[in-house]
Amino acid sequence: MQKSIKNIAFAGSGNVAWHLAQALKLQGFHISGIWSRDFSKAESLAKACNSVACAEVSGLCKGSDLIVIAAPDNAIGEIVSAIGNYEGLVVHTAGSVSLEVLKNSFEHSGVFYPLQTFSKEISVEINHVPFFIEASNRYDFETLMSVASKLSSKVYAADSNQRLLLHVAAVFAGNYSNLMYVIGNELLTNSNLPLEVLHPLISATANKAIVGNPLQTQTGPARRNDTVTIEKHLAALAALPEYAELYQLLANLISKKYK
Amino acid sequence: MQKSIKNIAFAGSGNVAWHLAQALKLQGFHISGIWSRDFSKAESLAKACNSVACAEVSGLCKGSDLIVIAAPDNAIGEIVSAIGNYEGLVVHTAGSVSLEVLKNSFEHSGVFYPLQTFSKEISVEINHVPFFIEASNRYDFETLMSVASKLSSKVYAADSNQRLLLHVAAVFAGNYSNLMYVIGNELLTNSNLPLEVLHPLISATANKAIVGNPLQTQTGPARRNDTVTIEKHLAALAALPEYAELYQLLANLISKKYK
Numbered sequence: 001m002q003k004s005i006k007n008i009a010f011a012g013s014g015n016v017a018w019h020l021a022q023a024l025k026l027q028g029f030h031i032s033g034i035w036s037r038d039f040s041k042a043e044s045l046a047k048a049c050n051s052v053a054c055a056e057v058s059g060l061c062k063g064s065d066l067i068v069i070a071a072p073d074n075a076i077g078e079i080v081s082a083i084g085n086y087e088g089l090v091v092h093t094a095g096s097v098s099l100e101v102l103k104n105s106f107e108h109s110g111v112f113y114p115l116q117t118f119s120k121e122i123s124v125e126i127n128h129v130p131f132f133i134e135a136s137n138r139y140d141f142e143t144l145m146s147v148a149s150k151l152s153s154k155v156y157a158a159d160s161n162q163r164l165l166l167h168v169a170a171v172f173a174g175n176y177s178n179l180m181y182v183i184g185n186e187l188l189t190n191s192n193l194p195l196e197v198l199h200p201l202i203s204a205t206a207n208k209a210i211v212g213n214p215l216q217t218q219t220g221p222a223r224r225n226d227t228v229t230i231e232k233h234l235a236a237l238a239a240l241p242e243y244a245e246l247y248q249l250l251a252n253l254i255s256k257k258y259k
Numbered sequence: 260m261q262k263s264i265k266n267i268a269f270a271g272s273g274n275v276a277w278h279l280a281q282a283l284k285l286q287g288f289h290i291s292g293i294w295s296r297d298f299s300k301a302e303s304l305a306k307a308c309n310s311v312a313c314a315e316v317s318g319l320c321k322g323s324d325l326i327v328i329a330a331p332d333n334a335i336g337e338i339v340s341a342i343g344n345y346e347g348l349v350v351h352t353a354g355s356v357s358l359e360v361l362k363n364s365f366e367h368s369g370v371f372y373p374l375q376t377f378s379k380e381i382s383v384e385i386n387h388v389p390f391f392i393e394a395s396n397r398y399d400f401e402t403l404m405s406v407a408s409k410l411s412s413k414v415y416a417a418d419s420n421q422r423l424l425l426h427v428a429a430v431f432a433g434n435y436s437n438l439m440y441v442i443g444n445e446l447l448t449n450s451n452l453p454l455e456v457l458h459p460l461i462s463a464t465a466n467k468a469i470v471g472n473p474l475q476t477q478t479g480p481a482r483r484n485d486t487v488t489i490e491k492h493l494a495a496l497a498a499l500p501e502y503a504e505l506y507q508l509l510a511n512l513i514s515k516k517y518k
Binding site: 073096116117124125128129158161164165166168169170172174175179183184185188192193198199200201203204205206208210211212213214215218219220226228232233242247249253254 | 274331332333355374375376378381383384387388389413415417420421423424425426427428429430431432433434435436437438439440441442443444446447449450451452454456457458459460461462463464465466467468469470471472473474476477478479480481482483485487488491492495496501502504505506508509512513516
Protein backbone atom coordinates (compact mmCIF):
# COMPACT_ATOMS: atom_id res chain seq x y z
CA MET A 1 0.00 0.00 0.00
CA GLN A 2 1.34 3.40 -0.99
CA LYS A 3 1.94 5.74 1.90
CA SER A 4 0.49 9.22 1.72
CA ILE A 5 3.20 11.90 1.88
CA LYS A 6 2.23 15.41 2.92
CA ASN A 7 5.02 16.77 5.09
CA ILE A 8 8.60 16.68 3.84
CA ALA A 9 11.69 17.73 5.80
CA PHE A 10 15.15 18.45 4.40
CA ALA A 11 18.56 17.73 5.88
CA GLY A 12 20.79 19.97 3.79
CA SER A 13 20.41 23.36 2.11
CA GLY A 14 22.82 23.11 -0.83
CA ASN A 15 22.02 23.32 -4.54
CA VAL A 16 19.92 20.12 -4.68
CA ALA A 17 17.91 20.91 -1.53
CA TRP A 18 17.41 24.46 -2.73
CA HIS A 19 15.70 23.41 -5.96
CA LEU A 20 13.94 20.25 -4.69
CA ALA A 21 12.34 21.82 -1.61
CA GLN A 22 10.93 24.72 -3.59
CA ALA A 23 9.68 22.46 -6.39
CA LEU A 24 7.94 20.16 -3.89
CA LYS A 25 6.38 23.17 -2.15
CA LEU A 26 5.04 24.33 -5.55
CA GLN A 27 3.43 20.91 -6.04
CA GLY A 28 1.48 21.31 -2.81
CA PHE A 29 3.70 19.45 -0.35
CA HIS A 30 4.35 21.08 2.99
CA ILE A 31 8.03 21.55 3.80
CA SER A 32 7.89 20.82 7.50
CA GLY A 33 11.48 21.70 8.42
CA ILE A 34 15.00 22.34 7.15
CA TRP A 35 18.25 21.59 8.91
CA SER A 36 21.65 22.63 7.64
CA ARG A 37 25.14 22.58 9.13
CA ASP A 38 25.02 26.30 8.39
CA PHE A 39 21.92 27.54 10.22
CA SER A 40 21.67 30.76 8.21
CA LYS A 41 21.41 28.73 4.99
CA ALA A 42 18.60 26.65 6.52
CA GLU A 43 16.87 29.93 7.34
CA SER A 44 17.21 31.23 3.75
CA LEU A 45 15.74 28.07 2.26
CA ALA A 46 13.02 27.93 4.94
CA LYS A 47 12.05 31.46 3.99
CA ALA A 48 11.92 30.53 0.29
CA CYS A 49 9.51 27.64 0.87
CA ASN A 50 7.46 28.80 3.82
CA SER A 51 9.13 26.40 6.24
CA VAL A 52 11.11 26.59 9.47
CA ALA A 53 14.82 26.12 10.13
CA CYS A 54 15.72 23.45 12.70
CA ALA A 55 18.75 23.78 14.94
CA GLU A 56 19.09 19.99 15.32
CA VAL A 57 18.72 17.18 12.75
CA SER A 58 16.38 15.40 15.16
CA GLY A 59 14.02 18.36 14.89
CA LEU A 60 13.17 17.18 11.36
CA CYS A 61 11.41 14.05 12.63
CA LYS A 62 8.45 15.70 14.27
CA GLY A 63 5.50 16.16 11.97
CA SER A 64 7.23 14.83 8.83
CA ASP A 65 6.33 11.84 6.63
CA LEU A 66 9.57 11.96 4.63
CA ILE A 67 13.08 13.24 5.37
CA VAL A 68 15.20 14.05 2.33
CA ILE A 69 18.94 14.00 3.04
CA ALA A 70 20.38 16.32 0.40
CA ALA A 71 23.86 16.73 1.83
CA PRO A 72 27.44 15.96 0.77
CA ASP A 73 28.00 12.20 0.48
CA ASN A 74 30.41 12.13 3.40
CA ALA A 75 27.89 13.83 5.70
CA ILE A 76 25.10 11.29 5.13
CA GLY A 77 26.30 8.79 7.75
CA GLU A 78 26.42 11.41 10.48
CA ILE A 79 22.96 12.73 9.58
CA VAL A 80 21.57 9.17 9.68
CA SER A 81 22.88 8.77 13.24
CA ALA A 82 21.52 12.15 14.26
CA ILE A 83 18.04 11.32 12.96
CA GLY A 84 17.91 8.38 15.36
CA ASN A 85 14.62 6.51 15.60
CA TYR A 86 12.19 7.54 12.90
CA GLU A 87 9.10 5.84 11.62
CA GLY A 88 8.72 7.82 8.41
CA LEU A 89 10.54 7.39 5.13
CA VAL A 90 14.18 8.54 4.78
CA VAL A 91 15.82 9.09 1.38
CA HIS A 92 19.08 10.49 0.11
CA THR A 93 19.65 12.22 -3.25
CA ALA A 94 23.17 10.98 -4.01
CA GLY A 95 24.22 9.25 -7.22
CA SER A 96 27.10 7.26 -5.80
CA VAL A 97 25.88 6.30 -2.31
CA SER A 98 24.17 2.94 -2.03
CA LEU A 99 20.81 2.45 -0.37
CA GLU A 100 22.51 0.31 2.30
CA VAL A 101 23.57 3.33 4.38
CA LEU A 102 19.88 4.03 5.09
CA LYS A 103 18.46 0.50 4.94
CA ASN A 104 20.38 -0.58 8.02
CA SER A 105 19.05 2.27 10.16
CA PHE A 106 15.44 2.79 9.08
CA GLU A 107 12.48 0.57 8.33
CA HIS A 108 11.48 2.77 5.41
CA SER A 109 14.22 4.08 3.16
CA GLY A 110 14.98 4.93 -0.42
CA VAL A 111 16.90 7.01 -2.93
CA PHE A 112 15.56 10.00 -4.81
CA TYR A 113 18.26 10.94 -7.32
CA PRO A 114 17.75 13.83 -9.74
CA LEU A 115 20.16 13.71 -12.69
CA GLN A 116 20.86 17.38 -13.26
CA THR A 117 23.41 20.06 -12.49
CA PHE A 118 21.93 22.48 -9.97
CA SER A 119 23.14 25.97 -9.13
CA LYS A 120 21.15 28.19 -6.77
CA GLU A 121 21.17 31.17 -9.09
CA ILE A 122 20.04 29.29 -12.23
CA SER A 123 16.46 28.08 -12.51
CA VAL A 124 15.79 24.47 -13.53
CA GLU A 125 12.84 23.07 -15.47
CA ILE A 126 12.20 20.40 -12.89
CA ASN A 127 9.55 18.63 -14.98
CA HIS A 128 12.28 17.69 -17.49
CA VAL A 129 14.74 16.43 -14.89
CA PRO A 130 15.05 12.62 -14.81
CA PHE A 131 14.57 11.16 -11.32
CA PHE A 132 15.88 7.71 -10.37
CA ILE A 133 14.14 5.87 -7.57
CA GLU A 134 15.15 2.96 -5.37
CA ALA A 135 13.57 1.84 -2.11
CA SER A 136 13.90 -0.79 0.59
CA ASN A 137 10.51 -2.32 -0.25
CA ARG A 138 7.82 -2.26 -2.91
CA TYR A 139 5.48 0.05 -0.95
CA ASP A 140 8.10 2.67 -0.27
CA PHE A 141 9.17 2.42 -3.90
CA GLU A 142 5.64 3.22 -5.05
CA THR A 143 5.37 6.07 -2.57
CA LEU A 144 8.58 7.64 -3.90
CA MET A 145 7.60 7.07 -7.55
CA SER A 146 4.39 8.92 -6.83
CA VAL A 147 6.18 11.89 -5.20
CA ALA A 148 8.73 12.09 -8.05
CA SER A 149 5.97 11.89 -10.67
CA LYS A 150 4.46 15.07 -9.29
CA LEU A 151 7.74 16.87 -10.02
CA SER A 152 8.82 15.33 -13.30
CA SER A 153 7.50 13.43 -16.28
CA LYS A 154 10.71 11.37 -16.36
CA VAL A 155 10.87 9.01 -13.41
CA TYR A 156 12.80 5.74 -13.58
CA ALA A 157 13.67 2.86 -11.30
CA ALA A 158 17.43 2.32 -10.82
CA ASP A 159 19.22 0.12 -8.33
CA SER A 160 22.40 1.26 -6.58
CA ASN A 161 24.70 -0.23 -9.25
CA GLN A 162 22.81 1.38 -12.11
CA ARG A 163 22.76 4.68 -10.27
CA LEU A 164 26.53 4.57 -9.73
CA LEU A 165 27.16 4.05 -13.47
CA LEU A 166 24.60 6.74 -14.22
CA HIS A 167 26.54 9.12 -12.00
CA VAL A 168 29.79 8.28 -13.79
CA ALA A 169 28.02 8.88 -17.13
CA ALA A 170 26.82 12.24 -15.80
CA VAL A 171 30.34 13.21 -14.71
CA PHE A 172 31.56 12.65 -18.29
CA ALA A 173 28.60 14.24 -20.08
CA GLY A 174 28.26 17.13 -17.62
CA ASN A 175 31.31 17.92 -15.46
CA TYR A 176 33.89 16.84 -18.02
CA SER A 177 32.23 18.45 -21.03
CA ASN A 178 32.27 21.61 -18.90
CA LEU A 179 36.01 21.16 -18.36
CA MET A 180 36.40 21.07 -22.15
CA TYR A 181 34.68 24.48 -22.28
CA VAL A 182 37.02 25.75 -19.55
CA ILE A 183 40.08 24.65 -21.55
CA GLY A 184 38.64 26.15 -24.75
CA ASN A 185 38.16 29.45 -22.95
CA GLU A 186 41.70 29.43 -21.59
CA LEU A 187 43.10 28.99 -25.10
CA LEU A 188 40.95 31.86 -26.40
CA THR A 189 42.17 34.11 -23.61
CA ASN A 190 45.75 33.17 -24.54
CA SER A 191 45.13 34.29 -28.11
CA ASN A 192 43.29 37.51 -27.15
CA LEU A 193 39.94 36.48 -28.55
CA PRO A 194 36.58 36.97 -26.78
CA LEU A 195 35.06 33.90 -25.07
CA GLU A 196 31.70 34.38 -26.76
CA VAL A 197 33.10 33.16 -30.10
CA LEU A 198 32.83 29.57 -28.77
CA HIS A 199 29.18 29.89 -27.70
CA PRO A 200 27.53 28.96 -31.01
CA LEU A 201 29.79 25.91 -31.25
CA ILE A 202 29.05 24.79 -27.68
CA SER A 203 25.36 25.21 -28.25
CA ALA A 204 25.30 23.47 -31.66
CA THR A 205 27.39 20.53 -30.39
CA ALA A 206 25.02 19.96 -27.45
CA ASN A 207 21.94 20.28 -29.66
CA LYS A 208 23.30 17.80 -32.21
CA ALA A 209 23.94 15.28 -29.42
CA ILE A 210 20.35 15.65 -28.23
CA VAL A 211 18.63 15.58 -31.62
CA GLY A 212 20.89 12.85 -32.98
CA ASN A 213 23.49 10.49 -31.61
CA PRO A 214 26.89 11.99 -30.65
CA LEU A 215 28.64 8.89 -31.96
CA GLN A 216 27.34 9.78 -35.42
CA THR A 217 27.78 13.54 -35.17
CA GLN A 218 31.42 13.42 -34.03
CA THR A 219 33.57 15.70 -36.20
CA GLY A 220 37.10 17.11 -36.01
CA PRO A 221 40.68 16.25 -36.94
CA ALA A 222 40.80 12.95 -34.99
CA ARG A 223 37.49 11.81 -36.50
CA ARG A 224 38.90 12.23 -40.01
CA ASN A 225 42.34 10.88 -39.06
CA ASP A 226 43.87 14.21 -40.01
CA THR A 227 47.29 13.64 -38.44
CA VAL A 228 48.80 16.78 -39.98
CA THR A 229 46.31 19.01 -38.14
CA ILE A 230 46.70 16.99 -34.94
CA GLU A 231 50.47 17.57 -35.08
CA LYS A 232 49.95 21.30 -35.62
CA HIS A 233 47.62 21.43 -32.63
CA LEU A 234 50.06 19.54 -30.41
CA ALA A 235 52.78 21.99 -31.44
CA ALA A 236 50.47 24.92 -30.63
CA LEU A 237 50.00 23.38 -27.15
CA ALA A 238 53.74 22.96 -26.52
CA ALA A 239 53.70 25.54 -23.72
CA LEU A 240 50.77 23.73 -22.04
CA PRO A 241 52.02 20.13 -21.74
CA GLU A 242 49.04 18.93 -19.65
CA TYR A 243 46.63 20.04 -22.36
CA ALA A 244 48.84 18.55 -25.07
CA GLU A 245 48.77 15.21 -23.22
CA LEU A 246 44.99 15.41 -22.87
CA TYR A 247 44.55 16.43 -26.53
CA GLN A 248 46.57 13.40 -27.64
CA LEU A 249 44.70 10.99 -25.35
CA LEU A 250 41.30 12.18 -26.57
CA ALA A 251 42.41 12.14 -30.22
CA ASN A 252 43.55 8.53 -29.76
CA LEU A 253 40.22 7.54 -28.18
CA ILE A 254 38.32 9.05 -31.11
CA SER A 255 40.60 7.48 -33.74
CA LYS A 256 40.14 4.05 -32.18
CA LYS A 257 36.35 4.38 -32.19
CA TYR A 258 36.16 5.08 -35.90
CA LYS A 259 38.94 2.98 -37.39
CA MET B 260 39.81 50.16 -52.29
CA GLN B 261 37.37 47.39 -51.57
CA LYS B 262 36.77 45.06 -54.46
CA SER B 263 33.21 44.34 -55.46
CA ILE B 264 32.38 40.64 -55.17
CA LYS B 265 29.44 39.27 -57.14
CA ASN B 266 30.40 35.84 -58.43
CA ILE B 267 31.75 33.23 -56.03
CA ALA B 268 33.03 29.78 -56.97
CA PHE B 269 33.61 26.83 -54.64
CA ALA B 270 36.33 24.18 -54.67
CA GLY B 271 34.82 21.55 -52.41
CA SER B 272 31.32 20.28 -51.65
CA GLY B 273 31.64 19.02 -48.07
CA ASN B 274 29.82 20.26 -44.96
CA VAL B 275 31.37 23.75 -44.95
CA ALA B 276 30.88 24.36 -48.69
CA TRP B 277 27.33 23.01 -48.44
CA HIS B 278 26.27 25.61 -45.85
CA LEU B 279 28.42 28.53 -47.03
CA ALA B 280 27.47 28.37 -50.71
CA GLN B 281 23.75 28.30 -49.93
CA ALA B 282 24.03 31.08 -47.35
CA LEU B 283 25.94 33.29 -49.81
CA LYS B 284 23.37 32.57 -52.52
CA LEU B 285 20.62 33.64 -50.09
CA GLN B 286 22.45 36.93 -49.54
CA GLY B 287 22.33 37.70 -53.26
CA PHE B 288 25.73 36.46 -54.41
CA HIS B 289 25.88 34.40 -57.58
CA ILE B 290 27.52 31.01 -57.12
CA SER B 291 29.33 30.83 -60.41
CA GLY B 292 30.62 27.26 -60.23
CA ILE B 293 31.34 24.30 -57.97
CA TRP B 294 34.09 21.75 -58.31
CA SER B 295 34.41 18.66 -56.18
CA ARG B 296 36.61 15.57 -56.35
CA ASP B 297 33.28 13.73 -56.43
CA PHE B 298 31.44 15.24 -59.41
CA SER B 299 28.01 14.03 -58.27
CA LYS B 300 28.44 15.97 -55.00
CA ALA B 301 29.32 19.11 -56.96
CA GLU B 302 26.14 18.56 -58.94
CA SER B 303 24.00 18.22 -55.78
CA LEU B 304 25.34 21.44 -54.30
CA ALA B 305 25.10 23.23 -57.67
CA LYS B 306 21.46 22.23 -57.82
CA ALA B 307 20.86 23.55 -54.28
CA CYS B 308 22.27 27.00 -55.10
CA ASN B 309 21.37 27.47 -58.72
CA SER B 310 24.94 26.98 -59.91
CA VAL B 311 26.85 24.65 -62.24
CA ALA B 312 29.21 21.79 -61.47
CA CYS B 313 32.69 22.07 -63.02
CA ALA B 314 34.63 18.99 -64.11
CA GLU B 315 37.99 20.74 -63.60
CA VAL B 316 39.21 23.07 -60.83
CA SER B 317 40.38 25.51 -63.50
CA GLY B 318 36.77 25.83 -64.65
CA LEU B 319 36.09 27.85 -61.46
CA CYS B 320 38.25 30.76 -62.64
CA LYS B 321 36.06 31.93 -65.48
CA GLY B 322 33.50 34.52 -64.46
CA SER B 323 34.31 34.43 -60.73
CA ASP B 324 35.55 37.21 -58.44
CA LEU B 325 36.30 34.91 -55.53
CA ILE B 326 37.19 31.22 -55.23
CA VAL B 327 36.48 29.62 -51.86
CA ILE B 328 38.53 26.49 -51.22
CA ALA B 329 36.41 24.54 -48.73
CA ALA B 330 38.22 21.21 -48.94
CA PRO B 331 40.15 18.93 -46.58
CA ASP B 332 43.38 20.60 -45.39
CA ASN B 333 45.59 18.12 -47.24
CA ALA B 334 43.80 18.81 -50.56
CA ILE B 335 44.35 22.58 -50.50
CA GLY B 336 47.86 22.49 -52.02
CA GLU B 337 46.74 20.44 -54.98
CA ILE B 338 43.73 22.69 -55.59
CA VAL B 339 45.98 25.77 -55.47
CA SER B 340 48.16 24.26 -58.23
CA ALA B 341 45.13 23.29 -60.29
CA ILE B 342 43.70 26.83 -60.12
CA GLY B 343 46.85 28.11 -61.83
CA ASN B 344 46.89 31.77 -62.82
CA TYR B 345 43.97 33.66 -61.38
CA GLU B 346 43.44 37.37 -60.95
CA GLY B 347 40.55 37.18 -58.50
CA LEU B 348 40.64 36.54 -54.78
CA VAL B 349 41.30 33.03 -53.41
CA VAL B 350 40.46 32.04 -49.83
CA HIS B 351 40.43 28.85 -47.80
CA THR B 352 38.14 28.07 -44.86
CA ALA B 353 40.53 26.04 -42.70
CA GLY B 354 41.31 26.75 -39.05
CA SER B 355 44.79 25.25 -38.98
CA VAL B 356 46.20 26.11 -42.42
CA SER B 357 48.21 29.31 -42.64
CA LEU B 358 47.59 31.99 -45.23
CA GLU B 359 51.05 31.30 -46.70
CA VAL B 360 49.83 28.38 -48.82
CA LEU B 361 47.76 30.85 -50.87
CA LYS B 362 49.90 33.97 -50.55
CA ASN B 363 52.76 32.43 -52.51
CA SER B 364 50.55 31.53 -55.49
CA PHE B 365 48.04 34.38 -55.82
CA GLU B 366 48.17 38.15 -55.75
CA HIS B 367 44.91 38.29 -53.82
CA SER B 368 44.36 35.77 -51.06
CA GLY B 369 42.82 35.36 -47.66
CA VAL B 370 41.16 33.13 -45.09
CA PHE B 371 37.45 32.92 -44.41
CA TYR B 372 37.11 30.68 -41.34
CA PRO B 373 33.68 29.95 -39.84
CA LEU B 374 33.88 28.62 -36.28
CA GLN B 375 31.06 26.13 -36.22
CA THR B 376 30.35 22.42 -36.57
CA PHE B 377 28.57 21.81 -39.85
CA SER B 378 26.58 18.74 -40.89
CA LYS B 379 24.69 18.68 -44.16
CA GLU B 380 21.47 17.45 -42.58
CA ILE B 381 21.38 20.00 -39.72
CA SER B 382 20.57 23.63 -40.47
CA VAL B 383 22.82 26.37 -39.07
CA GLU B 384 21.89 29.91 -38.03
CA ILE B 385 24.64 31.42 -40.13
CA ASN B 386 24.11 34.95 -38.76
CA HIS B 387 25.30 33.72 -35.33
CA VAL B 388 28.37 31.92 -36.64
CA PRO B 389 31.63 33.78 -35.88
CA PHE B 390 33.81 34.31 -38.97
CA PHE B 391 37.55 34.96 -38.75
CA ILE B 392 39.17 36.87 -41.57
CA GLU B 393 42.77 37.24 -42.69
CA ALA B 394 44.08 38.54 -46.02
CA SER B 395 47.27 39.22 -47.88
CA ASN B 396 46.63 42.98 -47.97
CA ARG B 397 44.35 45.63 -46.48
CA TYR B 398 42.07 45.86 -49.54
CA ASP B 399 41.43 42.15 -49.74
CA PHE B 400 40.88 42.12 -45.99
CA GLU B 401 38.17 44.76 -46.31
CA THR B 402 36.58 42.92 -49.20
CA LEU B 403 36.37 39.70 -47.18
CA MET B 404 35.12 41.50 -44.06
CA SER B 405 32.33 42.95 -46.19
CA VAL B 406 31.35 39.54 -47.63
CA ALA B 407 31.40 37.91 -44.17
CA SER B 408 29.35 40.75 -42.67
CA LYS B 409 26.54 39.95 -45.08
CA LEU B 410 26.39 36.43 -43.62
CA SER B 411 27.01 37.03 -39.95
CA SER B 412 26.89 39.73 -37.29
CA LYS B 413 30.06 38.28 -35.73
CA VAL B 414 33.08 38.89 -37.92
CA TYR B 415 36.57 39.16 -36.47
CA ALA B 416 40.12 39.64 -37.71
CA ALA B 417 42.48 36.79 -36.77
CA ASP B 418 45.97 36.08 -38.02
CA SER B 419 47.17 32.53 -38.75
CA ASN B 420 48.54 32.00 -35.22
CA GLN B 421 45.36 33.17 -33.53
CA ARG B 422 43.28 31.04 -35.89
CA LEU B 423 45.34 27.95 -35.06
CA LEU B 424 44.77 28.44 -31.31
CA LEU B 425 41.12 29.15 -32.01
CA HIS B 426 40.86 25.85 -33.84
CA VAL B 427 42.47 24.01 -30.91
CA ALA B 428 39.99 25.75 -28.56
CA ALA B 429 37.15 24.62 -30.84
CA VAL B 430 38.41 21.02 -30.80
CA PHE B 431 38.21 21.02 -26.99
CA ALA B 432 34.89 22.87 -26.66
CA GLY B 433 33.23 21.08 -29.59
CA ASN B 434 34.78 17.78 -30.68
CA TYR B 435 36.00 16.76 -27.23
CA SER B 436 32.86 17.78 -25.35
CA ASN B 437 31.05 15.61 -27.89
CA LEU B 438 33.38 12.72 -27.01
CA MET B 439 32.32 13.17 -23.36
CA TYR B 440 28.70 12.71 -24.49
CA VAL B 441 29.71 9.58 -26.43
CA ILE B 442 31.36 8.09 -23.34
CA GLY B 443 28.36 9.03 -21.17
CA ASN B 444 26.08 7.26 -23.64
CA GLU B 445 28.25 4.14 -23.65
CA LEU B 446 28.06 3.92 -19.86
CA LEU B 447 24.27 4.31 -19.94
CA THR B 448 23.98 1.56 -22.52
CA ASN B 449 26.11 -0.66 -20.26
CA SER B 450 23.68 -0.11 -17.42
CA ASN B 451 20.53 -0.57 -19.54
CA LEU B 452 19.30 2.99 -19.19
CA PRO B 453 17.92 5.11 -22.06
CA LEU B 454 20.28 7.70 -23.59
CA GLU B 455 17.71 10.48 -23.28
CA VAL B 456 18.22 10.66 -19.50
CA LEU B 457 21.46 12.60 -20.13
CA HIS B 458 19.84 15.18 -22.43
CA PRO B 459 18.68 17.68 -19.78
CA LEU B 460 22.15 17.57 -18.20
CA ILE B 461 23.93 18.11 -21.53
CA SER B 462 21.64 20.98 -22.35
CA ALA B 463 21.87 22.64 -18.90
CA THR B 464 25.67 22.33 -18.80
CA ALA B 465 26.03 23.99 -22.21
CA ASN B 466 23.56 26.74 -21.30
CA LYS B 467 25.32 27.50 -18.02
CA ALA B 468 28.63 27.84 -19.88
CA ILE B 469 27.05 30.32 -22.29
CA VAL B 470 25.12 32.40 -19.74
CA GLY B 471 27.93 32.32 -17.19
CA ASN B 472 31.56 31.27 -17.12
CA PRO B 473 32.28 27.50 -17.11
CA LEU B 474 35.17 28.06 -14.72
CA GLN B 475 32.64 29.27 -12.15
CA THR B 476 29.88 26.79 -12.94
CA GLN B 477 32.10 23.67 -12.72
CA THR B 478 30.51 21.09 -10.42
CA GLY B 479 31.11 17.40 -9.65
CA PRO B 480 33.20 15.16 -7.37
CA ALA B 481 36.58 16.52 -8.53
CA ARG B 482 35.43 20.11 -8.07
CA ARG B 483 34.54 19.41 -4.42
CA ASN B 484 37.59 17.19 -3.85
CA ASP B 485 35.29 14.28 -3.07
CA THR B 486 37.90 11.53 -3.24
CA VAL B 487 35.54 8.85 -1.89
CA THR B 488 33.19 9.30 -4.87
CA ILE B 489 36.11 9.49 -7.29
CA GLU B 490 37.38 6.14 -5.97
CA LYS B 491 33.90 4.60 -6.37
CA HIS B 492 33.73 5.87 -9.95
CA LEU B 493 37.19 4.50 -10.79
CA ALA B 494 36.14 1.14 -9.36
CA ALA B 495 32.95 1.23 -11.46
CA LEU B 496 35.16 1.80 -14.54
CA ALA B 497 37.49 -1.11 -13.75
CA ALA B 498 36.35 -3.04 -16.82
CA LEU B 499 37.00 0.01 -19.04
CA PRO B 500 40.62 0.95 -18.21
CA GLU B 501 40.88 3.63 -20.92
CA TYR B 502 37.92 5.48 -19.47
CA ALA B 503 39.25 5.02 -15.93
CA GLU B 504 42.56 6.58 -17.02
CA LEU B 505 40.74 9.47 -18.68
CA TYR B 506 38.46 9.95 -15.66
CA GLN B 507 41.47 10.23 -13.38
CA LEU B 508 43.33 12.62 -15.67
CA LEU B 509 40.33 14.95 -15.95
CA ALA B 510 39.64 14.76 -12.20
CA ASN B 511 43.28 15.76 -11.54
CA LEU B 512 43.04 18.70 -13.95
CA ILE B 513 39.91 19.96 -12.20
CA SER B 514 41.36 19.49 -8.69
CA LYS B 515 44.46 21.47 -9.65
CA LYS B 516 42.38 24.36 -11.01
CA TYR B 517 40.45 24.83 -7.78
CA LYS B 518 42.97 24.05 -5.08
